[in-house]
Amino acid sequence: MRKQFTLALALAMLMSCISVWAQGQSLTGKVTDGAGNPLPGVSVLVKGTNRGATSAADGTYKIDVPANAKVIFSYVGFSSKEETPGSRSTLDVVLIEDSRQLEEVVVSGLATNVKRSNLANAVSTLSAKDLTGTTSPVTADGALQGKLAGANIQANGSMPGGGFNVQFRGVSTLGSSASQPLFIVDGVYIDNGQYSNGRSQANKATGGSAASSQDNNANRLADLNPDDIESMEVLKGSSAAAIYGTRANAGVVIITTKRGKGGLTKVSFGQDLGMSKAVAYYGGADWTEQKLTDYFSADDIPLLKAAKQNGTYNDWERVLFGETGVIKNTRLSVTGGTEKTKFYVNGSIADETGIIKNTDFKRYSIRANIDHKLNNWIDFGVSSNFVQSDNDRGWTGNDNSNTNYGYALPYTRPYINLLPDALGNYPNDPNVGENLLAIRDRAVNNQKVSRVFQGFNANFRLINNEKTSLTLKLNGGLDYQNQFSLIWLPSDLQSQLKEANPGFSQDTRGEVINTNWQISGVFTKTVMDSKLNLTSSAGLVRLNNRTRLSYTRGRGLPAGVYNPGRAKVIGSDVEYRSNTDVGIFAQQEANYDDKIIASVGIRFDKSNLNGNSFDKFFAFPRASLAINLTKFGEWGGNTVSQLKPRIAYGQTAGLPNWGVPFSQLNVVGTGGLGGLTPSTTLGNVNIQPERATELEYGVDFGLFSNRVTGEITLYNKKVFDLIQPLVTAPTTGVSSTVVNAADMTNRGVEITLGTDVVKNKSITWFVQPIFWFNRSEITRLDIPERLTGGFGATFGQWRIKQGFSPTQIVGQPRTLPVTDPNYATSWTVYGDQQPKFEFSLNQRISFLKNFEFSALLNYRHKFTVVSLARVLWDEGGNTSDWNGTDEVGSDGKTPNGIYRQNVNGVDENGVPKPGYNPSVVSFLKLREVALYYRVPKSVLKSAFGNVVEGVRVGVSGNNVLRWTDYKAGYDPENSNFGSAALGSGVDIGSSPLVRRMMFHLSVDF
Secondary structure, three states: OHHHHHHHHHHHHHHHHHHHHHOOEEEEEEEEOOOOOEOOOOEEEEOOOOOEEEOOOOOEEEEEEOOOOOEEEEOOOEOOEEEOOOOOOEOOEEOOEOOOOOOOEEEOOOOOEEEHHHOOOOOEEEEHHHHHOOOOOOOOOHHHOOOOOOEEEEEOOOOOOOOEEEEEOOOOOOOOOOOOOEEEEOOEEEOOOOOOOOHHHHOOOOOOOOOOOOOOOOOHHHHOOHHHEEEEEEEOOHHHHHHHOOEOOOOEEEEEEOOOOOEEEEEEEEEEEEEEEEOOOOEOOOOOHHHHHHHOOHHHHHHHHHHHHHOOOOOHHHHHHOOOEEEEEEEEEEEEEOOOEEEEEEEEEEEEEOOOOOOEEEEEEEEEEEEEEOOOOEEEEEEEEEEEEEEEOOOOOOOOOOOOHHHHHHHOOOOOOOOOOOOOOOOOOOOOOOOHHHHHHHOEEEEEEEEEEEEEEEEEEEEEOOOEEEEEEEEEEEEEEEEEEEEEEOOOOOOHHHOOOOOEEEEEEEEEEEEEEEEEEEEEEEEOOOOEEEEEEEEEEEEEEEEEEEEEEEEOOOOOOOOHHHOOEEEEEEEEEEEEEEEEEEEEEEEEOOOEEEEEEEEEEEEHHHHHHHHOOEEEEEEEEEEOHHHOOOOOOOOEEEEEEEEEEEEEEEOOOOOOOOOOEEEEEEOOEEEEEEOOEEOOOOOOOEEEEEEEEEEEEEEOOOOEEEEEEEEEEEEEEEEEEEEOOHHHOOOEEEEEEEEEEEEEEEEEEEEEEEEOOOEEEEEEEEEEEEEEEEEEEOOOOEEEOEOEOOOOEEEEOOOOOOOEEEEOOOOOOOOOOOHHHOOEEEEEOOOOEEEEEEEEEEEOOOEEEEEEEEEEEEEEEEEOHHHHHHHHOOEOOOOOOOOOOOOOOOOHHHHHHHOOOEOOOOOEOOOOOOEEEEEEEEEEEEEEEEOOHHHHHHHHOOOOOEEEEEEEEEEEEEEEOOOOOOOOOOOOOOOOOOOOOEEOOOOOOEEEEEEEEEEEO
């Protein structure tokens, strides 16, 4: 009886389903863009259900649609369209390109996504067109400059191969945790560290340390080919990044690479050719007999006369930095597949030489992304990328030695001969101690990297019906890199001949392995007549890192030998780091008819970087709410097309640096025997991660059918338990330890607008202004105030003091008399490294059907730069205005280069005097500009038949124009200390800003 009842019930349910769908029909059609081109890979979804289809290569689709149902057509980069087929069996749809990307899908959790129009956070998204559509960036992080509200992205120098400091919404740490964002590429947690190559060891600038932040290294994001990127999603604050837990204090950048869309196989070829030149020079002061007599040495007068008479009077700055760099980027991609299997394969070669001879960056990359749909229940994909890079970075920056251009060049006089003789022998420079051309031509600073990115994902749809779905997701990845760096100063260099053991070489090798895996389940349920969509997700995450670095250096090398193993004095260091993070997450999302969208989630993390807390899980909750007011009735009319207030809250953390919990041991030798002694730096086994909470709120709006759109966001981010150095009493037997001793806040405003100024068949003009600022303050400090970064208070340092910004820069002179008990902590305040505000203006103009012009202006207002460049150039007598007498405050007789060496401090209005104080400056840069032309299809068909589908040619420029009041160095936007959280904005020994001009050709077959 029970079996009969069960069978009858099953038959009744089946007949009910058949009856329901019998009232519907099969719908077919074609999806095209505004120009009539077919769009493959368009998502066609019956609204309120999980039933959908995808358009084929020719844009056609087929789907079963119940009676009176609505169908949603959506495609990345285009505005979604909702249609009601009614009784029609055929429906062709035209999708319009969406410059604001309101309908794109963005990350809402570790396993879920949400439409941007329903998003409750200010998540910035950059498409492939935003990143590489204007000009070809050297590295992926460099492509972000000026394009994101809330982002301060600063180039560390101008060497080929990159090197950037990326900060979102102010500083997230004071130096004891990760200062750079977490980067994830196709689900692979990748390493973006800067690893020392030992250059500072060659110049003895590190006090015996194996590593230095002054080695002018590139970020390892330079290994990623920007042309492979489909989009970047930037989670700038804790409210959006909370689901990533202990690695997300500095923000998260989620990179998605290009994938196949199926259909006919397409081949695309691209070629970029360009050149680079220095934007401006700094020196150029003329030398006269009177100048030598009054301020330097009259003994050099015969040399000066001879050089001017025989034509060997040279501007060595222009000789060194005056090369024309050559840029060549070549790429070939193949994409296509069937309905079940889709592929994207891309090979590329990037080759750029610098404005300094013997500097260059080469990158060879091959990527293969493959997706396969096994059946309606299972699909999986793999992302494979192999990269090799070869980078000669030269000798810019600071290393306290004349073997660096930044020290040798300012003191090199134009009448001294530096050119080699017929036998290749370089003459000595009597004023400097090193011939900078010999360093350029013979010294080696090279880094080679081999790298593998491997990602995978698999989806198992355990339940998949009209109202309910349950999907099991597996994904993970591997980031493996093998590095080799060589530093070599030949033994016969002028500076090396003064050494007890001439000739230096360091062989640095590194192996970095990052692995991650994640298992998650996603359950969706549609209730209340398909108006309420519930999405539940939960899962496990495990991250592993293993890093091994070895340094072998030698002093005292035979001529022509660079192997440190052949040296008279050999030293070595080995660093080994390993850590594991484990996370558990759960999230609940609810969407009521696209009107009210809410989510709540939590993540629990543990890490062996937390000392004794390895087995302790730290909780990171998050919650968000967005309300689409214009979905409630027709009150907005034709004026207000979107009005969405939103609020979000979240917590993240930053892990302590490796080794912080432990007290290190030093290896010593006594009487021929080895031994260990304790370090005077004490570890802290009770160290806790640095934690942050953020409350973010704002409003998104659209006017006149989204002709004008905008996002306004305010945030308040609080960082707790910042790790700080504690100087201990001498009686303890140790010098210092680290403790959780400070709190900090970051508050700011971000505004992004977009408007179609003109939009018709003949011309479209899209303008996007972006405005943002951030204010930081230390709200708790349990240790005495301290100065950090830079080169001492004489030139300016960062002050860590309660009640003040951690990026405030102070220095000499003292502001209190010596007799005052607070004299030791009194300093002149020069400004803040963070700008008062930053503003960008992005615009794109399409005209005459096939032309497209774009430009990006970026303005940074009133920020402070610590510069030692002018000190060196003035002392050397070579500053461009050295001979003048027009410096503010001077007597009109003393040369500027002499006067500036004798003034310091600020005037009665608080303005820094023209000495060697930090400079408060602004700049406006035309970061990118381009003009492209797409050859009409009719012309291509006439010339090539159906072989060539598209041809696009263009010209572009990077850093084409610059306006700045910065006078203390080449450019206010550089960093001697790389990606340091504090102290990064120090200008010393830098090279000129580089202007790049490019020609582009792309052909689609």
